[in-house]
Amino acid sequence: MIEPLYSPASDRYESGMKYKRSGKSGVLMSALSLGFWHNFGSISNFQNCKEMMHCAFDNGITCYDLANNYGPTYGTAEETFGRLMDISMAPYRDEMFITTKAGYDMWPGPYGNWGSRKYLISSLNQSLRRMHLEYVDLFYSHRYDPETPLEETLQALVDIVRQGKALYIGISRWPKEAALTAYQYLRERDVPCLCYQGKHNLLVRDDDSINTAAENGAGYVGFSALEQGLLSGRYLNGIPEGSRMARREALTSDRLTPELLTKIKALNEVAKARGESLAQMSLAWVLANPNVTSVIIGTSSVEQMKDNLKVLQSAPFTAEEQETIEKILK
Numbered sequence: 001m002i003e004p005l006y007s008p009a010s011d012r013y014e015s016g017m018k019y020k021r022s023g024k025s026g027v028l029m030s031a032l033s034l035g036f037w038h039n040f041g042s043i044s045n046f047q048n049c050k051e052m053m054h055c056a057f058d059n060g061i062t063c064y065d066l067a068n069n070y071g072p073t074y075g076t077a078e079e080t081f082g083r084l085m086d087i088s089m090a091p092y093r094d095e096m097f098i099t100t101k102a103g104y105d106m107w108p109g110p111y112g113n114w115g116s117r118k119y120l121i122s123s124l125n126q127s128l129r130r131m132h133l134e135y136v137d138l139f140y141s142h143r144y145d146p147e148t149p150l151e152e153t154l155q156a157l158v159d160i161v162r163q164g165k166a167l168y169i170g171i172s173r174w175p176k177e178a179a180l181t182a183y184q185y186l187r188e189r190d191v192p193c194l195c196y197q198g199k200h201n202l203l204v205r206d207d208d209s210i211n212t213a214a215e216n217g218a219g220y221v222g223f224s225a226l227e228q229g230l231l232s233g234r235y236l237n238g239i240p241e242g243s244r245m246a247r248r249e250a251l252t253s254d255r256l257t258p259e260l261l262t263k264i265k266a267l268n269e270v271a272k273a274r275g276e277s278l279a280q281m282s283l284a285w286v287l288a289n290p291n292v293t294s295v296i297i298g299t300s301s302v303e304q305m306k307d308n309l310k311v312l313q314s315a316p317f318t319a320e321e322q323e324t325i326e327k328i329l330k
C-alpha cells in the first residue's frame, strides 16, 4: 500500500504551544522539546517513531534533541531521524530546531569519547551524515571533560560554529566553575552559549545551574522531567511490561523503593486534585520556573505525548499546592 504524504497540521502554531526565548538570544524554543534518547533507536518500531515525530510537529514542538550515542544502539536514533527527514520532514527543515551532542563514549579507541577537538569535530561530522543534515541548529558538549584543557573543548565549539556546522553552542551537565569559564570564553568569541542542558525535576533539583545560566544570558533546557517515568503514572501499580524499567534501559527497579512509591502516590493525589495526570503535573512544575526555556519530553507512544502536551493547559500552582508538594518530598 502506498502511504499518503505527510501533511502537517495547518494549525500547528495555534494549538497552544508556547515559545520562549533562550537566554538573551534570538532563538525561541518550544516549551516542550522531543527527546530521542530512548524509543527512536534501531530496536524501536519505526512506524511508532514516525507517528510520535508527526504528533510532535503537528502540536507545535519545534525542538528535537539528539546525541551521537542515542539509540540503542549508538548512532541509530540519529539514523532514524535521518530517515524521518527523508520520508517526511525535509520540507520543514527551517521550521525545526535540531540539536545533537558529543561527550560520552561513542566509538572505540582514544578518539571516541570526552572533550578533545578531535572527538567533537569528528563526531559532529558523523552525526550530520546520519541525520542527513548539512548543519545542526545547536551542538552541545554533552559533558565536561576534566582531562582536556577547557580551552581546547571550547575553541572546538567556537570553530564548529565558524565552520557553519552548528548555528549555536550549548553545554550539558558541566559543573558550575567550568560552566562559568565556558560562558565567558564563548561570549568573548562572539559565540555566546545558547543554553545549558541539565536534569531538573521534582526529585532532582538543579536550581544552581538554572540561575547561573540565567545570570550569564543563557537559557536552560531540562531533561528527564519525569525522572525517566518515575514521576508519571507508569509505576504506580508495579512495573509494566515494555516499560523502561522492565527493559532495564538506564532505569533499574532498585530506584522504585517503597519510600519513593509512597511519595509518588501522594504526588499523584495532588495531580488528581488539580485535574491532571501525574506526568502533566510533573512537567508543569518544571515549566513553572521562569528561567526554564524548554523541557525535553521522552515518550514511547503518541498517547503519552498527548498526555504530556496537556501541560500547556495546566493552571499555575497555588501556594498551598506548592507547600503540599514540598512536604511530600521532604
Ligand SMILES: NC(=O)c1ccc[n+]([C@@H]2O[C@H](COP(=O)([O-])OP(=O)(O)OC[C@H]3O[C@@H](n4cnc5c(N)ncnc54)[C@H](OP(=O)(O)O)[C@@H]3O)[C@@H](O)[C@H]2O)c1
Pocket: 034, 035, 036, 037, 038, 039, 065, 066, 142, 172, 173, 197, 198, 222, 223, 224, 225, 226, 227, 228, 229, 230, 232, 233, 234, 242, 243, 244, 245, 279, 280, 296, 297, 298, 299, 300, 301, 303, 304, 305, 307, 308
Ligand atoms: N543531556 C543529557 O545528558 C541528557 C540525559 C538524559 C536525557 N536527555 C534528553 O532528555 C530527553 C528526555 O529524557 P527522558 O527520556 O529521561 O525523559 P522523561 O520524561 O523523564 O522519561 C521518559 C519516559 O517516561 C515515560 N513517560 C513519558 N510520558 C509519560 C506519560 N504521560 N505517562 C506515563 N509514562 C510516561 C516513558 O517511559 P516508557 O518508555 O516506560 O513508556 C518515557 O520513555 C531524552 O530523550 C534526551 O533527549 C539528555
